[in-house]
Amino acid sequence: MHGTVHLQPSLFDDTDRGGVRLGPLDGLRRQPLGDGAWLDLLPGWLHGADELFEQLATTVPWRAERREMYERTVDVPRLLASYPAHAEPPHPVLGLARAALSDHYARELGEPFRTLGLCYYRDGRDSVAWHGDRIGRGAREDTMVAILSVGEPRTLALRPRSGGTTVVRHPLGHGDLVVMGGSCQRTWEHAIPKTARPVGPRISVQFRPHGVS
Template identity: 55%
Template sequence: MELALQSSLFEHEERRHLANGAWIDYRSGWLDDADSLFEELRDDIPWRAERRQMYDRVLDVPRLVSFHDLVDEPPPHPRLKQIRRRLNDTYAGELGEPFTTAGLCLYRDGDDSVAWHGDNIGRSSTEDTMVAIIGLGATRVFALRPRGGGKSPEPEGRRHRTPEPEGRRHRTLRMAHRHGDLLVMGGSCQRTWEHSIPKTTRPTGPRISIQFRPHDVR
């Protein structure tokens, strides 16, 4: 059975600590020009399709992608550098370095998705880091779980008074990532937790996600 969305637990401009040194910030309506930016990125970004080896087959990646170094290359849209500057003003002091890259994904409909993973290619495989994600367009579920599907603690204020049945203890956090919202994953999140955008059978329009990362984090 699909778990209920838990967005209301994360819609305040405050940090939510998870476990094992991981945390997330969720800021609703963080981007005030989300409508125009969505249309311009959808129409102007050099989207490309990818194929990947999965065991004994090569399969289409179920989304379109575009990756950009915002320090050494001209940005594909000027707003990406402006947003990067705003994020660095907020988080670079704590992070100890700036965000330097923007990875974009275009989810064309509910069939497009991304499987469970952590952004732990590069330094993030051994070091704490941050990944900041802005959602544009259709609302999609953003899911988080402890790496390997381990037990996820109940969010503060929602603890059960009685023990849960064994089958419900390994819980996935599911948030509605809405148009213009900012989600930042920090601490050990990329090493000790996994995230995904699951497929949905509900009719849904296109969504763009913009992921800002520091140098050598993918």
């Protein structure tokens, strides 16, 4: 069982000066990864991220899952929630974020972001193993997955599927935005590794186009 871990508020959170709100997207910076893959990064896109974390942690209908692995059933080491395109997001700012991302990437992506998926990493024991979002269209065509993180930072690690020693790492939390684009889901893998360090909880919100999962 995971114990109750309280979020340590960010020194840079500014809920007292305007509540939960989005900043502009013109600060996005692109990092080419190779093989047609890239990352766009924008630290602190969401202001008031700690307030949003608390609301999502207490109001989202989180579910625990179990899955078959190595001939036995194990707990998925994180809590999950999903919101299809027709569902109301769990907080109005997430609907605004989806619209802003859809508008910003309209020409490059050619379609809007539609679905929301949420992952709740309660402490350093929660994680997600190396994978690409390749169920559906991401397995055969370029696409994008945008991730907004609230709560304590956790490391997003990426490595090329072709092998080698290259690993790209970015700590994400407190309103940071990352967008994985181009061939990233096919040619690279990503993970949130476990850590023995004492870390607080984090929630990631993933925005995906239709048919990408």
